[in-house]
Amino acid sequence: MGTIICITCNSIIDHYEDEKVSVLYSKCERCLEDDTEDQA
Numbered sequence: 001m002g003t004i005i006c007i008t009c010n011s012i013i014d015h016y017e018d019e020k021v022s023v024l025y026s027k028c029e030r031c032l033e034d035d036t037e038d039q040a
């Protein structure tokens with residue numbers, strides 16, 4: 001099983017099906033909103 005982790009706050013966002021155990025980095029909704037506010 002793969003895990004998706006927020007690159008900003010290191011919280012687990014979601015899991016996805018995968019043959020291997022692996023980690024993907026992304027951003028959770030809250031950090032995406034923060035980025036939008038920063039850029040605005």
Ligand SMILES: [Zn+2]
Nearest residue numbers: 006009028031
């Ligand atoms: Zn986050």
